[in-house]
Amino acid sequence: GQNIDQPTEMTATEGAIVQINCTYQTSGFNGLFWYQQHAGEAPTFLSYNVLDGLEEKGRFSSFLSRSKGYSYLLLKELQMKDSASYLCAPFDSWGKFQFGAGTQVVVTP
């Protein structure tokens, strides 16, 4: 089974950096996705980690430590449009995904 823990809400100002942590307990862990979801819309893909380390994609980076069951998503140079929910989604070796409840990021002017 899988148990995913991420903060419920984080608030930051425009231009700042925010780090969203995710811990998971996933049997047969194979990798982890981060998705962004604006209210009432479908989740959209942000990043993907299989190996330990940092993956950078523009203003967004994601880190994975397989031994610690830990990942984080780093959002740099925050913009108002980054206000959304961010979902941590580990998947197992059978291809089954599970999504965390999401972290609501509120960006203030």
Next chain:
Amino acid sequence: EAQVTQNPRYLITVTGKKLTVTCSQNMNHEYMSWYRQDPGLGLRQIYYSMNVEVTDKGDVPEGYKVSRKEKRNFPLILESPSPNQTSLYFCASSETGSGNTIYFGEGSWLTVV
């Protein structure tokens, strides 16, 4: 354009009246899945399918049925809807399901009264 299309997008129905939410993808993906999303609970998987004629229960399958007769379509069937099935439903697909990016449909808001 690569997409996952689900219908209807919005539906209000009455308890016990069978309904089907259709899902179609045009990316030739093998893996398809249905999720429901409720406040505070995140996305929970209902059923998934690794390929044609292969379906499996997710975490919350009770009250739902699915079928995968052809690769592109994966309908979700509520035989006898109840108010606790009021939710936002997402269909999703990926190439193989083994760590490939999941693409989501736009969501279907279902209200059962």
